[in-house]
Amino acid sequence: NAGVMQNPRHLVRRRGQEARLRCSPMKGHSHVYWYRQLPEEGLKFMVYLQKENIIDESGMPKERFSAEFPKEGPSILRIQQVVRGDSAAYFCASSPGLAGVNEQFFGPGTRLTVL
Amino acid sequence: DAKTTQPPSMDCAEGRAANLPCNHSTISGNEYVYWYRQIHSQGPQYIIHGLKNNETNEMASLIITEDRKSSTLILPHATLRDTAVYYCIVRALRLRGSYIPTFGRGTSLIVHP
Numbered sequence: 001n002a003g004v005m006q007n008p009r010h011l012v013r014r015r016g017q018e019a020r021l022r023c024s025p026m027k028g029h030s031h032v033y034w035y036r037q038l039p040e041e042g043l044k045f046m047v048y049l050q051k052e053n054i055i056d057e058s059g060m061p062k063e064r065f066s067a068e069f070p071k072e073g074p075s076i077l078r079i080q081q082v083v084r085g086d087s088a089a090y091f092c093a094s095s096p097g098l099a100g101v102n103e104q105f106f107g108p109g110t111r112l113t114v115l
Numbered sequence: 116d117a118k119t120t121q122p123p124s125m126d127c128a129e130g131r132a133a134n135l136p137c138n139h140s141t142i143s144g145n146e147y148v149y150w151y152r153q154i155h156s157q158g159p160q161y162i163i164h165g166l167k168n169n170e171t172n173e174m175a176s177l178i179i180t181e182d183r184k185s186s187t188l189i190l191p192h193a194t195l196r197d198t199a200v201y202y203c204i205v206r207a208l209r210l211r212g213s214y215i216p217t218f219g220r221g222t223s224l225i226v227h228p
Contacts, residue, residue, distance in 0.1 A: 041220075045218075104161065
């Protein structure tokens with residue numbers, strides 16, 4: 001039973017390029033969460049999705065960031081026109097049901113570096 | 116979500132019990148207490164959670180006070196591999212069924228030989 005998978009593990013982009021981060025939840029999990037962790041800081045919630053639906057995106061920057069979790073395939077976090085301040089570790093988590101009564105399982109993260 | 120307060124850092128000798136405190140004085144009746152840890156550069160790892168009763172699993176024990184305003188995570192025999200940042204999180208049902216687990220700064224636990 002594979003855990004949460006994220007790819008790529010490391011991503012380097014130049015300013016102005018697009019970054020696409022992928023997350024495959026654990027088998028049977030339909031709830032996906034994205035977090036961002038800046039260097040030396042804690043994890044900040046970004047967005048919570050269920051299949052084909054964004055449930056809560058209150059932590060997502062209003063511009064340049066988008067997320068999706070299609071019916072088939074992984075969840076995608078997309079960052080357009082990246083800037084240096086986007087450099088961070090991006091973690092995905094999944095849970096079998098609502099996270100308040102189910103633990104979250106985290107992936108290994110994608111480390112984005114913007115040059 | 117109730118706010119949590121944890122000491123920024125602690126240290127513990129290998130083989131000894133590590134007791135990590137967490138204050139959550141504004142917790143409400145339907146809010147669970149969760150503990151996660153993050154070993155350097157890795158994704159957070161679930162440890163344990165509880166509502167009212169004390170809980171124990173293969174990793175740790177969770178002691179919740181009777182008034183639920185604080186809790187303690189106990190690693191009974193700490194090893195060097197337990198060196199990590201430990202997060203105490205309290206969460207509750209929000210509108211539209213969305214839970215927003217809030218990770219604060221946590222406690223940086225250093226286990227030394």
